[in-house]
Amino acid sequence: MARQSITLTEPNDEWLKSQISTHHEYSNKSELINDLIRQARRADMINQKLALSEISGSVDQSKEEILKEFKEKLK
Structure with a gap:
């Protein structure tokens, strides 16, 4: 894993x-x-995905397939 150093504002740190x-x-x-x-x-x-579907007018995946695709890409 990459190690990073970040600076937070006080409200963000408290949150x-x-x-x-x-x-x-x-x-x-x-x-x-x-x-x-x-x-x-x-x-x-x-x-x-929503933007692409708006352009094309339809989506050929079920919501379950889309969710599975998103989860795989996040690994």
């Missing part, structure tokens, strides 16, 4: 800390930030 302390899904900021990036990537892929 990250509160998410970690209240949700217990994440043990540290890195886990939470990685999850937020995955969510953003997933949203971006969905938006791209």
Whole structure:
């Protein structure tokens, strides 16, 4: 994994800390930030797929197939 150093504003740092302390899904900021990036990537892929479907007028995949494709791309 790539190691990064980032600077956070005070409100963003406090928000990250509160998410970690209240949700217990994440043990540290890195886990939470990685999850937020995955969510953003997933949203971006969905938006791209929607834009393509709007251009073409139809989609030939079921929603289950689209979801499976998104999950595979996030690995």
